[in-house]
Amino acid sequence: MQRNWRFIDTGVNNAFLNMAIDEAILDEHIQGGVPPTLRVYQWDPPTLSLGYNQSIAHDVDVAKCRETGVEVVRRITGGGAVLHAQELTYSIVSAVNDGIPESVAGSYRFLSQGLIASYKILGLDVELKPGRNKTRSAACFSLATLADLTHQGKKLAGSAQARRRNALLQHGSLPIKSHADILFSVLKFSSEASRHTARSAFKKRMLVLGEIIGRGIDMQELKDGLRKGFTHALGIRFYDDGLTAAEVRRSHALAAEKYGTDAWNHRK
């Protein structure tokens, strides 16, 4: 595995550009233009991101999203819906070879070591628990599936992957505060009773950093923790960097022509 990685903090951007930047980094890495990369970022406005194959018509109350100021975007990664509000999102782009296992489960386990070390630095013991329930659900965090990080049996961080050529993109969300009420107000349910049940189950299964650590968490502390965790656990040497001119160009094109369009976001 290449040990010198870029660390890029792109700060706060809208949903379309955020997803476009991840894909631009993936494409540039595949073409040999950039090293492996750990990126951290945030979202404004708050955004509901959907898995690549998720049905927006079936799962999302688009009018309610508009009303509450929640943007909706489709990801190129798998999994279910995630609400990006009061959280830090990370993305990892790397070739799978020479250290990072090629199998989906293996690469999750491998990269999770970095996340586990990051949480430890923040003062939290977490473990990687394989999920048993494989039923598809609209809300990603409702289920602890394949290699999710848990603390006392509750889910902490969710991750999803895309594979292209010999490279992977994994992104995940590290929630700081609970946003279950907003999330379950913008997802569709067959009845208010089922909405209530799903929301209660989610609240029981889901943990957010602020609640467990019992103190406020500074965004910079979280970013530094991630960087140190991946360094300690995986032996990665990070250097601060920004996006290349090619990545910036590609991401703006993808935001305009793909992620900002109904053709993409409403494809299912």
Added chain:
Amino acid sequence: MEFPEDIKYIATHQWVKPEGKTGTVGITDYAQDQLGEVVLVELPDVGSSVQKGAVFGTIESVKAVADLYSPVDGTVTEVNEAVYDEPKLVNDDPYGKGWMLKVEMSDPGQPDGLLSAGDYQATLKEE
């Protein structure tokens, strides 16, 4: 893990079985094992064209979406709709019931230039 001798492979883990002008396309036993349980497969429409090395569809396993690459150039004449209903066929029988496309190949000789079962397995050992 099985790698039948009567089909041809590409390094991105797809196979083609040529029969006259038609090539049947799917993913390898190794690929399905690396992906884990397949939950959804997205294939092109009949009549669309595919190019060797270009993306023809996607496959989603529990939490990962991967691109699928065509081993040959040609036109899609049939897609295996059974894998829409039962994606796990790709795991259970990747060279049989889990096939994905039938392609009318632009050059029926094209598979001759692809990897044999032995060549393909050699690429896996390097990884």
